[in-house]
Amino acid sequence: MIEVKNIHKTFGENDVLNGISAAFKKGKNNLIIGGSGSGKTTLLKCIVGLHEPTKGNVFFDSQNFTDMSFEQRVPIRTHIGMLFQNSALFDSMTVEENIMFPLNLFTKQTHAEKLERANFCLERVNLAGKNALYPAELSGGMKKRVGIARAISMQPKYLFVDEPNSGLDPKTSILIDDLINDLTEEYQMTTVIVTHDMNSVMGIGDHIIFLHNGEKWWEGSNKEIAKTDNQELNDFVFASKFMQAAKAKL
Amino acid sequence: MFYSLGKYILLLRLSFRRPEKFSVYWAEVMREMVSIGIGSLGIIAIISLFIGAATTIQVAFQLSSPLVPLSIAGKIARDSTILEFSPTISALVLAGRVGSSIASQIGTMRVTEQIDALEIMGVNAPGYLISPKIIASMTMVPLLVITSITLGITGGYIACLVSGDISPDDYIAGVRDGFDGLTVQVALVKAIVFGFLISSICAYQGFYTSGGALEVGQSSTKGVVYSCVMILFADLVITRIML
Numbered sequence: 001m002i003e004v005k006n007i008h009k010t011f012g013e014n015d016v017l018n019g020i021s022a023a024f025k026k027g028k029n030n031l032i033i034g035g036s037g038s039g040k041t042t043l044l045k046c047i048v049g050l051h052e053p054t055k056g057n058v059f060f061d062s063q064n065f066t067d068m069s070f071e072q073r074v075p076i077r078t079h080i081g082m083l084f085q086n087s088a089l090f091d092s093m094t095v096e097e098n099i100m101f102p103l104n105l106f107t108k109q110t111h112a113e114k115l116e117r118a119n120f121c122l123e124r125v126n127l128a129g130k131n132a133l134y135p136a137e138l139s140g141g142m143k144k145r146v147g148i149a150r151a152i153s154m155q156p157k158y159l160f161v162d163e164p165n166s167g168l169d170p171k172t173s174i175l176i177d178d179l180i181n182d183l184t185e186e187y188q189m190t191t192v193i194v195t196h197d198m199n200s201v202m203g204i205g206d207h208i209i210f211l212h213n214g215e216k217w218w219e220g221s222n223k224e225i226a227k228t229d230n231q232e233l234n235d236f237v238f239a240s241k242f243m244q245a246a247k248a249k250l
Numbered sequence: 251m252f253y254s255l256g257k258y259i260l261l262l263r264l265s266f267r268r269p270e271k272f273s274v275y276w277a278e279v280m281r282e283m284v285s286i287g288i289g290s291l292g293i294i295a296i297i298s299l300f301i302g303a304a305t306t307i308q309v310a311f312q313l314s315s316p317l318v319p320l321s322i323a324g325k326i327a328r329d330s331t332i333l334e335f336s337p338t339i340s341a342l343v344l345a346g347r348v349g350s351s352i353a354s355q356i357g358t359m360r361v362t363e364q365i366d367a368l369e370i371m372g373v374n375a376p377g378y379l380i381s382p383k384i385i386a387s388m389t390m391v392p393l394l395v396i397t398s399i400t401l402g403i404t405g406g407y408i409a410c411l412v413s414g415d416i417s418p419d420d421y422i423a424g425v426r427d428g429f430d431g432l433t434v435q436v437a438l439v440k441a442i443v444f445g446f447l448i449s450s451i452c453a454y455q456g457f458y459t460s461g462g463a464l465e466v467g468q469s470s471t472k473g474v475v476y477s478c479v480m481i482l483f484a485d486l487v488i489t490r491i492m493l
Contacts, residue, residue, distance in 0.1 A: 050366050070374070074270075077372030088363040102371050105270045160370075 001026050002047065002158060002190050007056035009042050009214075016042045018214045019056070027188045029181060029204045033196055034211035035236055040194045041085075041162060043211065047192065048080060048160055049073060060158065078106050081151030081189075085163040087143040089135040089150070095122070096131035099150045106154065121149035125179060141172035145179070152183060159189045165197040173197060177204050196236075198243055201225065210236065258454050264376040265384065265453075275382060282386030286348050290394055293347060294340055298398040301335050302327065302405025310415040320416045324406065324424020331402035332433045333493075338485050340398045341444035344391060345477040349452035352383055353473035356456030357466035365457070380453040384446060391445030392438050399437065436492045443484050451477045 002024040009017040017039045024030035032040045045051040047058050049065060057066045060076050068076075089098050099118040103109055109117070122128050125145040135143060144164060151159060161180060165173035181204045184191040195201065201208060205222035210233050218233045225237060238244050269275040309323040309330075356379055359365050368375040403425060410421040452473035459469040 048370055050369060074372040077370065080370055080372075082367065082370045084363045084367060086362055088367040090364055090367075091358075091362075104274050105371070105373060 001061060002192065003059040003062075004043070004047060005057050005059070007043065007046055007058070008054045009039070009046055009051060010054045016214050017046065017053070020211070020214075020216050021056075022209050022216060022219065024190050024192050025207055026190045027184065028191070028206040029184055030190070030192045031201060031205045031208045032192065032194045032211060033201055033205075033208060033236070035196065038211040039214040040196075040211055044160060044162055044192065044194045048082060049077075078102075078154055079157040080160065081154065081156035081158070082160040083144065083147040083151050083162065083164060085166055087135070087147040089138075089143060089146055091135055093134075094131065095127070095133050095135075095138070095146050095149075098135070098146060099153050101150070102154050117153060118149075121153050122146075124152070124183070125149045140167050141169075141176070144168065144172075144176050148176075148179060148183070152187065155187060157189060159184065159191040161191065161193040161195075163194060163196075165195060165200060170199065173199060174203070180204065198237060198240070201237070212236075257458070258450070261376055261380070261454055261457060262450060264374065265380040267374050267377050269377060269381075270373060275378065278378070278382035279385050282382045283390050285351075286344075286383075286386050287390035287393060290344055290347055290390075291397070293343060294394050294398050295401055297339060297343055298336065298401035299405035299408070301339060302331055302402030303409035305330055305335060305402070306406035306409045306421065307413055307415055319420070321420040321424035321427060323416050324421040325427050326424075327406045327421075328403055328425045328429075329433060331406070332399050332437050333489075334485075336398035336402050337395050337437045337440040337444065338481065340395055341391065341441070341448065341481045342478055344394070344444075345448050345452075345474050345481060348387065349448045349474050349477045350470045352449060353452040353456040353459075353470040354466055356380075356453055357459035357469040360457065360459045361462055361466060376457065380450070380457065383453055384449045387445040387449035388442050389445075391448070392441040395437055395441035399434075432492070436488065439492065440485060440488050443488060444481050447480045447484060448477045451480060 003022070005021050007017050007020045008015070020043060032043060034040050042051060046053045053066060057064055059065065063076065065073065065076060090101065093101065096115070096118050099121050100114045103114040103117060107114070118131070119128065122130060125148050127142060127145050127149065130142070135146070138146060159180070164176050164180060168176065177200050180191060180193065183189065193200065202222050205225070208220060208222065208225060209216055210218040210230070212232045218228060218230045220228070225233070228234060306323060306327040309326045310320065313320065313323055359379070365375045365379070368378060407418060407421055410416045410418045455469040455473035455476070459465050
């Protein structure tokens with residue numbers, strides 16, 4: 001489980017996060033949703049340590065991650081997998097080398113063992129046989145899947161996903177969502193997903209927190225979200241005509 | 251300026267922290283050595299041959315007096331090549347070729363979140379990305395300078411053969427006359443320092459890039475410009491101290 005307590009983040013004089021507290025549960029898809037500029041990605045970066053919170057603490061299974069030094073964080077980081085918005089695959093490496101990269105650095109496995117693990121991860125994301133391709137040769141959806149394969153190569157306890165559906169067609173988006181959902185259940189990971197895709201919210205949102213102006217405005221599940229009377233959340237979730245029509249049918 | 255200098259020093263300190271796995275870093279050093287050394291060989295060979303030839307012809311032109319033996323031209327061309335042309339001009343060319351590549355490579359990794367991905371994994375990103383480049387650069391630039399010196403002097407010899415301004419025998423006699431090993435030592439010290447400056451300054455500019463493609467280009471330009479200025483400044487300091 002991951003807990004954030006009273007997280008504040010300020011850039012210059014701009015308060016991006018104002019005292020956010022939440023608990024992200026193990027084996028669940030924990031979604032952070034909100035409009036553009038609401039602080040979703042900043043909160044995610046504070047949790048994983050890419051930004052240091054101005055105030056507040058982040059706990060990974062009760063260990064205070066915020067107060068740790070770089071060296072102290074390394075053992076926790078080896079249990080973290082992250083899928084970035086643009087996949088962030090290493091351009092100079094093939095698909096196989098990308099997946100084997102963390103294994104090369106943090107395990108004592110033989111080359112054959114690492115290759116076996118890389119092939120397993122590629123099979124898991126339905127990309128078997130694509131080992132020798134470079135990121136530039138992959139489509140957007142394939143890049144995301146390779147990103148997921150790299151994220152799970154170390155069998156992480158915590159999976160962070162930033163905008164998994166951005167730039168993807170609806171069918172591929174659903175495929176990625178299903179893959180994340182399956183992996184979360186299979187590995188019993190604590191998965192934190194930043195998104196503003198309503199299909200994801202309704203499809204895999206086991207636990208959702210809604211941010212507005214850097215504050216937590218609502219918390220619940222996808223089953224509760226349609227019944228909320230929170231005006232800001234309603235405006236956000238049912239902004240599209242498709243969602244309005246879906247709500248009318250409920 | 252002091253803020254940037256402090257950030258630069260802190261980045262260098264982070265770059266030389268204990269590696270997570272030595273073998274992975276060693277492979278990176280080897281890869282960078284090939285990229286910097288073999289990749290720059292062609293351009294260094296071309297400029298060295300032409301500069302050596304042009305220097306010899308110009309010195310011969312300036313010494314066109316019956317009172318001065320023409321072999322002096324070979325000696326002057328040799329010392330100029332060893333002390334100044336090969337290390338400094340090679341370094342300025344390498345700042346453009348290698349430095350811009352380092353800054354744009356690291357800058358692109360920054361804006362496409364590849365550096366964030368390294369940090370998330372628990373990799374010391376400055377160490378993994380910067381230290382192999384600095385080590386490779388400090389190793390390969392001296393080797394390139396030695397190659398440049400050899401080719402520069404050869405270029406002078408070819409110019410003698412082709413132009414006939416000095417006889418090749420006079421040139422060779424001048425090149426062999428009164429050779430002082432200190433000049434090569436000075437050239438190597440300059441090459442090592444220039445190698446460090448090119449890689450570290452350009453890596454710094456790339457590492458702290460923020461924004462997008464435009465900013466990557468700006469970082470690359472800044473890296474090359476600052477490297478060139480620092481190379482010329484270090485050239486003066488080393489020359490003053492060692493000669």
